[in-house]
Amino acid sequence: MPKLKKAELIEGKVFMGSPVRASEHGQQDGIIAGWLATYAAHTPGVNSYPNTTILLDSDNTYQPDGTLCFTKDRQGRGRVNDEGYIMGPVELIVEVSASSESIDLGDKFKVYARCGIGEYLVWRTRDQALDWFVLENELYRAHAADARGILRSRFFPGLELDVQALLRLDAAQVLAKLQKTLTSPAHAAFVRRHR
Numbered sequence: 426m427p428k429l430k431k432a433e434l435i436e437g438k439v440f441m442g443s444p445v446r447a448s449e450h451g452q453q454d455g456i457i458a459g460w461l462a463t464y465a466a467h468t469p470g471v472n473s474y475p476n477t478t479i480l481l482d483s484d485n486t487y488q489p490d491g492t493l494c495f496t497k498d499r500q501g502r503g504r505v506n507d508e509g510y511i512m513g514p515v516e517l518i519v520e521v522s523a524s525s526e527s528i529d530l531g532d533k534f535k536v537y538a539r540c541g542i543g544e545y546l547v548w549r550t551r552d553q554a555l556d557w558f559v560l561e562n563e564l565y566r567a568h569a570a571d572a573r574g575i576l577r578s579r580f581f582p583g584l585e586l587d588v589q590a591l592l593r594l595d596a597a598q599v600l601a602k603l604q605k606t607l608t609s610p611a612h613a614a615f616v617r618r619h620r
Contacts, residue, residue: 453521453550456596457491461519463600464584467607470496470619471581479503479511479518481540487533491519491546493581502541514541516580523550534558538565543580553592575602583612 458475465473474492481487494515495501503515518537537545538560545558545565557576558565570576570588578584583606590598606612 452594453548454490456591456594456599457519457521457548459596460586460599460603461491461493463603464581464607465493467616468581468583468612469616470501472496474511477511479515480506481514481536489518490521491517493517493584514543516542517544517546517578517584518542519546519548521548521550534565538563544568544578548591555586555588555591557586582615583607583609 454475458473461473461475465471472494474494476488476490477492478486478488479492492503492511492515494503494511494517497504501516503511503513506512520533534545534547541560541563543560545560547556547558548554549556555576557568559568559579560566568576568579574588576586576588583603585602585606587599587602590602
């Protein structure tokens with residue numbers, strides 16, 4: 426349906442998203458896009474794709490709010506096909522969830538785990554909460570923040586998130602925290618290994 430702005434195929438059924446509100450989705454989506462793009466810009470071999478179609482299997486075609494993945498030369502599992510769509514599992518997906526919470530934490534949660542998406546973040550904007558899941562033995566486990574409220578990626582060294590700043594919509598603080606960790610020895614070593 427080329428003229429349709431956004432629809433997703435979830436377990437063989439077509440879902441059309443609700444209109445997107447600035448206060449429950451738009452601003453949040455922008456912060457996530459900036460956070461992921463900043464990390465990718467400072468990390469060779471990593472790409473960020475906001476709102477980009479991913480073909481997971483014949484019954485599941487999604488357009489997550491944010492995607493972060495390794496490039497082929499870093500042994501990334503997702504690939505961009507000849508039509509420009511991402512195919513297969515990527516390392517990290519983010520969904521900003523207001524009206525789509527039951528889908529994002531229901532069928533999508535199951536499909537992302539089944540397809541091997543390594544990390545899955547769901548920002549439940551109406552609940553003022555963020556869930557970060559890490560795939561372990563083909564099941565998602567909740568990934569808890571440290572005592573300072575910081576979440577760290579297990580796949581991407583230096584990708585850290587100040588959860589309270591995010592929930593307050595403090596983009597400057599989210600990016601300041603990330604910029605600090607992008608100068609960490611762990612991130613520098615990760616970059617050196619893959620230049």
